[in-house]
Amino acid sequence: MSAYVVVAGDAGITEVINAAVKVGGPVTAIVVGSADLAQQVAAPGVDRVVWLGDPGDKPIEAYAPAVGALVVAAPAPVLSGRKPAERVLLGGAAAALQAPVVSSPMDVRSDNGQTVVEHGVFGGIALRTTAYDGPVAIVLDGGAAVNGGGSAAVEQAAASATTSMTVTSLQPNTATAADLGSASLVVGVGRGLKAQADLPIVEALATAMGAELGCSRPVAEGLEWLPRDRYVGISGQQIAPEVYVMVGISGALQHMGGCRGAQLIVSINTDKDAPVVSQSDYVLTGDLYSLVPAITAALS
């Protein structure tokens, strides 16, 4: 067996490499991004690094056909992270290989020449184990960044990007981009908060803990109190912190699917019958407007 790891401008692929190693070596990383990134990707577990180039004024997505052409020459399972450009490059590979796609794997292994994936279905409401005879495209959370230290040399491949797309401008995010996925402490806020003006109460707790601030989907998408990259859920950020403090979040399936990996869950909610209560390690039933400031005070 062999496997491909597709890298799209971001070294956060530790989990992708781990899964690729389980599928079976040799592992070939296909990299779109800077030369430095290609060097970083040459990490333990990676046997070969193929660098397709620096996209310059092209979006990384413009390399999807090049990735497809590369993998179709020697078909094998292809893995990538879940970020937008990673998914597009993986899609290019899946299309070229006519390969099925599987997401949210809990476990991956090679068995008798088959790739066997244990994965969530329908947004993670149930588990399924599926065996694939031929190549398969696997999309998963990338995990922490890798930084070289492996033995593979970087080979540059002659690849060209689709010429029909050009990045004409990028206004960098002024706010620091949320990095909930790798945060070890997260405070999440839900619709139990009565008004956007009350956000500082929860922000103060996050600051006192040194935690990232996350939220439920309605807070980001309906109310737009926080940016969309801060909502935790099956369709949003998947987090696995050491502690997740849920403030005014009832704990719908969609949300809990995004924080299943948390080591400890603390819930602060007025409703002692909310679904989150049975899925918490510490339950504080009461008014968040008195409890949250009290916890903030207790921390300092």
Next chain:
Amino acid sequence: MKIVVAYAWAPDPQEASVGADGQVDFSRAKPVVSEYDAVAIEVGRQLATATSSALVGISVGGPATGTPVATKAALSRGLDEVMVASDAALADAGTTRTAQGLAAMVQRLGDVSVVLTGDSSVDSGSRMMPPVLAGLLGWPVLSDVQKVSVTADGVTVERLLREGVQQVSVTGPVVLALASDATQPKAPGMKDVLAAGKKPVTKLEVADLGPAVAEGTVVSTAKLTGPARKGIVINTADPAAAAAELVGALRAAGVIGSTGGQA
């Protein structure tokens, strides 16, 4: 010129129930045009009106996808016509098989400038369908699209990414996956409901979609169980005491530092 919207007629998994053996029962969950796809249709409507293009919905799915109530529901959201392939053989089609069917439809329609999709499908959520569809068509694809405007030879797209707001100009046909908040979809009006039944519906057979791609073999299913939680209830009669108890417990567990902040 045609603008195409790929949509799914699917139930929301949140309304499904999962048996002890991990079998998912959708019998009590009603299929709908998901809110993500409704965003794509709404943006498509605006683009089609601005460019005097026809707005065509395409969908691949199980038998329910082709029922009159399903096609009318999609049409009532502002599509001019729909093309559907619905068959029991497509009910559990994976991303690649679905994308293959959609690609066959786009090629059959011809003269398509843009294919729009929702942010993700409610029933799988992997957000892989647009990239695979584009790969099969040999078209470029961009996700997380906030705004689209049509130019002389293509489109200009604004995307909200982690890195910031990115503008991309695209020449020629393209697949665009819209961000879930690209627009606020409106509920169909009463006139839209009545007009839906008068719009054209084209039905394709499974054979029209090309040979099926290999799918994996399901080895087993299971109910998803989260890690066991402790369920310790902290008395909140006195908020300060409750806070002290919680912070003490978290410090004892070594997950936060002794003076606040991260351990």
Next chain:
Amino acid sequence: MPFQLSDEQLLTRSAVREFAEAEILPIAAEIDRDHRAPLESIPKMGAQGLLGMIIPEKYEGAGSDYLSYMIAIEEVSRVCGTHGVMIEAHTSLASYPILHFGTEEQKMEFLPDLATGRKMGAFGLTEPEAGSDAANLKTTAVRDGDDWVINGQKIFITGGGYAKTFVVFARTNPDVPSHKGISAFIIDRDTPGFTIGENEQKLGIRGSSTTPLMFSDVRVPNSRMLGQPGQGFEVAMNTLDGGRTGIAAQALGIAQGAFEAALKYAQERVQFGKPLTTKQAIQRMLADMSTDLAAGRLLVYEAADLEDRGEEYAIPAARAKLFCGPMASRVTTQAIQIHGGNGYIMEYPVERMFRDARITEIYEGTNEVQRLVIAKSLLR
């Protein structure tokens, strides 16, 4: 008689539910608390086609069937009884008589504005001494050249605060038996001498702007008479026949909303270590409520279906209203009971639904009047 709803009727339900949950539900508690008429909802409901459902497309209506219209009232009332009656009174009581008794000129002049919600309509029949006994009305209209001069007072007029077009009943001939001397008029809000009183402070449907109307030498051209001289009582009674189904649908929707709230509460609320739904007493109430709703829905849909098919519907409509009004009071009471103490406070919606339901036993013909109508048809 089993009902198989058409695709369009099913889609009407899902489309109106989507609209109501997005645009009406968020303000339902607030307008009730503040006794505020939700004027911002009027253009929104107009754009959805909800203010001209049964008006033909020729007059800018949606041209839906009557059953679809009932489903729309049911769905809106499921989240807010006030909005339900706003649609119902505007459509069934003001637009309907113009559509059925108006001249082509009157229809072309008034219906497009009503059907799109550019102008809201209201129905002025009830007087201080003429409630159920409508034929006893005292408002007079006296002929003066090409005009009629109207004097008198109306009370409890739904939408009085925001309506622009009023269908008003007045006595034009005092010398014939009381119900034969009444005529109907279409009157603009801005007509000199026509004044609108203060909103009543009500138990429920608090946003629907219920006001008195005062007429002091209000001159209305003869071209604004609706129907023939002396036909007013027939216009009013025919209008109210159809209105009954609308109020029954409102009651049904309020009850449905309360039932769903109670079911959800019972599933989530844990007492004595188990969800409420495990208690037989609660199960029994839920079973009774769902049976009540199913029966009421059949009665409403049957009356609407008869009207759609051009058949006699007045008695089925009276039965639907007689059943659904008390049914809504019953179901909302049970919903409060399931909620326990929480049902009695404004944090939960069921106390509002309970208050909103009560009026459906009273307006557009009390329970007692419906019984009279039904009994009369049995004994004739």
